[in-house]
Amino acid sequence: MPTAGYLKRLTRRLTEDLGDADAEKIAEESKATGAQRASExxxxxxxTMHGELRAVETCSRSAKAGVKAEFFxxxxxxxxxxxxxxxITGIEPGRKVTVRGRLAxxxxxxxIYNPYYELHGVDE
Known part of the structure; x- marks a missing residue:
């Protein structure tokens, strides 16, 4: 009965946490690019990791001058x-990026300090 499977998937989508669904989608995209997982x-x-910028902050105070971004x-x-x-032009919340650097x-x-980065379009 094909409708039972459909209803089960629909119910799961309607009741799951949006954060979990978003994390799963981003993890699948990252895996498809062959990038490393941050947790590993x-x-x-x-x-080399692929993901999304969740938050971006600029610090203009002389001792802490720079741009900070939360990558997920x-x-x-x-x-x-x-x-x-x-x-940094293009470094903004919601943007998909691939980053390379040494993890600290x-x-x-x-x-990652001063990572190399590649910006991806919204439709990628």
Missing amino acids: CCRGDEV DGSDIVMLKWLGRNR EQDGHKV
């Missing part, structure tokens, strides 16, 4: 920090 990477690793690949959050920059830790959180 450790400090010191040279990584469906498995874990990594902070991206570009030092000495006031603004700061206060127990994963960080």
Whole structure:
């Protein structure tokens, strides 16, 4: 009976947490690109990850000048920090990116300083 399977999928979609559904979608996109999963990477690793920018913040104070972005690949959050920059065109919340760099830790959180990045269009 094909309608039973359809109703089951529809019910799951209507009742699941939107954050979980979003994370699952991003994780599938990341896996399709062949990128590494943030949850499987450790400090010191040279990584290439694909995901989405969740939040972007600029700090103009001289000691902390730079751009910070929260990157999420469906498995874990990594902070991206570009030092000495006031603004980076295209680095904005909701944007899909592929980032490369060496993974570090700061206060127990994963960080990549001055990562190389590739911006992806909204429809990709």
